[in-house]
Amino acid sequence: MSIWHLKFLDTLSKKMVFGFILIIALGTLLLSLPVATRGGQGTPLIDILFTAASATCITGLTVVNTAAHWSVFGQLVILGMAEVGALGYMTFAVLLFNLIRRHRHMGLSTQLMVKESLNLENLSDTKSVMKYVVQLSAIFQLGGVALLAVDFIPRFGWRRGLYVSVYHSVMSFCNAGFDVFGNSLMAFRDDTYVILVTIVLIVGGGLGFLVWRDVLLYHERHRLSLNSKLTLVTTGTLFVVGFLALLVTEGNLACIPGNPTWINRVVNTLFLSVTPRTAGIVTLPTSSLHAGSIFLLMILMFVGGTPGSTAGGIKTTTFGVLMLQSIAQIRGKDDVEFSHRRFSQANISRALLLVFLASIVITVATLILTQTEKIPQGYGLEYIVFEVLSAFGTVGLSLGLTPHLSVIGKLIIILLMFIGRVGIFTSLYSLSKRQTKVSRIRYPEENVLIG
């Protein structure tokens, strides 16, 4: 995994971590102003910090109700943080790969490979990358506003209708999960149109900039990169499998009260399979779901979306590579192949290590929260594990723990959202003291028994 050990990664990782901390600090400051809350009643500092971290890390877990607690100013600060967090992160992802290809210690063939495989030829500086990211986001978000306004303006009038259209469009595309309805999308459970538009925005944001660029350039090149192909296939598979599994576990959402139409139940199930990756918007109370569905949501939250998108989790590519590796192993093949390409051993090792490190973070956090939080009657351990996975995957779904978190619990969840957003590897790189020289002694190799 030599390309990951280059020095510039340090600098970029530290810049990114620092950038996110700066936005959270600024947001905390703005949300502390009396004008940020309704009636100017103020908010405890830990809750302000939590909200700022949740918005910047585009998670959407809330300790106070966004619609009831924050003023329009406060709500717009939250919107701003989510937008900056989302676009900033997507820009970072592109810059990272641009840096890799421009790095002077890297051989020409590797440079060409990265350039070729990610279609980044015309994006050589920060400015042009940001421009492209902003353009793509603007198209999606403005389109979303227009489509949502058709429903929301007749419903809420011009002023409020436009406001909620903008808010919901941005929060959906950014996979940020905050809402100004007071109860997420639950009031729109029977509004099939709004749910479908939301799904398109969530998936659009969750596919990520690099894949979109690849898809948009397809008419020129007539090929997709391995990264895009794997992303699209994994996303599609998870979409179909998750949807079908949730249809089974929920019995096509028999739990919905009233008598919704068959098609409305299906669309709500579809939404349920999309929201854990990693939108965090709900049309149903998550805690009302079947144990099997909650388990499925936990898996989907852990996997998350695409690298370089607004989504969190271990990412679809990681999951895809590991599934292909497992299949290759089962079929007795040494090479892990996909679409007439094979994955490098370093690539596979990195994916496996990521999953292992993520598991450690989730385990330790869960263990601490079992000591600091109280599980209410009728819930088990999943009450806490779900919250941890939601924070780490920057999803924003909850079985109800968030508003009841202790101060230590809030700090743990803030840390999880942060690590989940900047990524485990980036977090590690920003912490590590790089050894620029190779250690002089290299020990002899020896194997231990595995399995």
Add this chain to the structure above:
Amino acid sequence: MSIWHLKFLDTLSKKMVFGFILIIALGTLLLSLPVATRGGQGTPLIDILFTAASATCITGLTVVNTAAHWSVFGQLVILGMAEVGALGYMTFAVLLFNLIRRHRHMGLSTQLMVKESLNLENLSDTKSVMKYVVQLSAIFQLGGVALLAVDFIPRFGWRRGLYVSVYHSVMSFCNAGFDVFGNSLMAFRDDTYVILVTIVLIVGGGLGFLVWRDVLLYHERHRLSLNSKLTLVTTGTLFVVGFLALLVTEGNLACIPGNPTWINRVVNTLFLSVTPRTAGIVTLPTSSLHAGSIFLLMILMFVGGTPGSTAGGIKTTTFGVLMLQSIAQIRGKDDVEFSHRRFSQANISRALLLVFLASIVITVATLILTQTEKIPQGYGLEYIVFEVLSAFGTVGLSLGLTPHLSVIGKLIIILLMFIGRVGIFTSLYSLSKRQTKVSRIRYPEENVLIG
């Protein structure tokens, strides 16, 4: 991971899988006899199969109470299956590595490395290996009988005292978890002596034959293999960390009724940290424990014991290698080192793949069980996950689901115990159609984004 792809692995894996199936079939036949049950009332076939699989795979999950349901003949059949399962598996582990070193396609240096690193020079044929395994087991088990008899004979009289001493000694050393007391070790909660003897037997069996041989030959060689060192350090660390964490989560077992002494509480906590790896004997009802403790037990069950021992799980070496790999990554090092040796990339990849495959098996099984089983009031998802981890790790602990399992549930748990016992890799090898020729086309390498 070329050494794992050699043809003889196929043969040995198929032999092992076949061997276990044969023992289960024979046990099922014997337990079907009227004389196997008390009063000859007979047992449903699925429950007989479950018991035979649980005994052969030395798990200890029971759908019927061993003491109340089975006659002495039935109990002895179960004891026999556990002993054959445990010794058979340990013998297999040694044969596997003997085969590796004798394999003619393997270079001399690799042969010497395996020979050297596992101290197997004098164990060249099945007979001598089995002799060594039986000798070691006999010393431990007879020692256990003697130590337990001191307590049990005065308590139960000669006849019954000797019977329960033998039964408990064998089941503890084999990490098999069956008991003829009717309620595991719960009646002996305040008998510090019996608990300590049981801990020694469990740890002795769980360390495994290869480590013991290495330790016993230390006076001649004055060095331990990397495998033994890593096993001992990981086992020790998990022991200490698990014990301390359980002291915290349980508040030194404040839940024990009556007024046990401080030392008795500590010994019971110690036992609690030992039993999930992978003995399955309890001194307390598992369901009475704190949520944090249950989570800790689940982690310890997942890790399990040492390769080639009576224990299940992903194994201490796997866990140790992955922890060292994570630490190396955090410290920015390319080599994963331990005790002046470094691990090969193939070794690390194999460990990571094992954990990933284990996670898939556990996830799929949990998902199916959420559909077929009913979670009682007051429990959450952990009611099912705990059972799955217990079966896959061949531990034998339960939050109470086992006797209530549906027929499909029982079949799933049987399959999990089987895969857990023979190992995921062995299961895969026995299923796979090996490609003896290398595929002609090797695709070009390309990377995808991870994390």
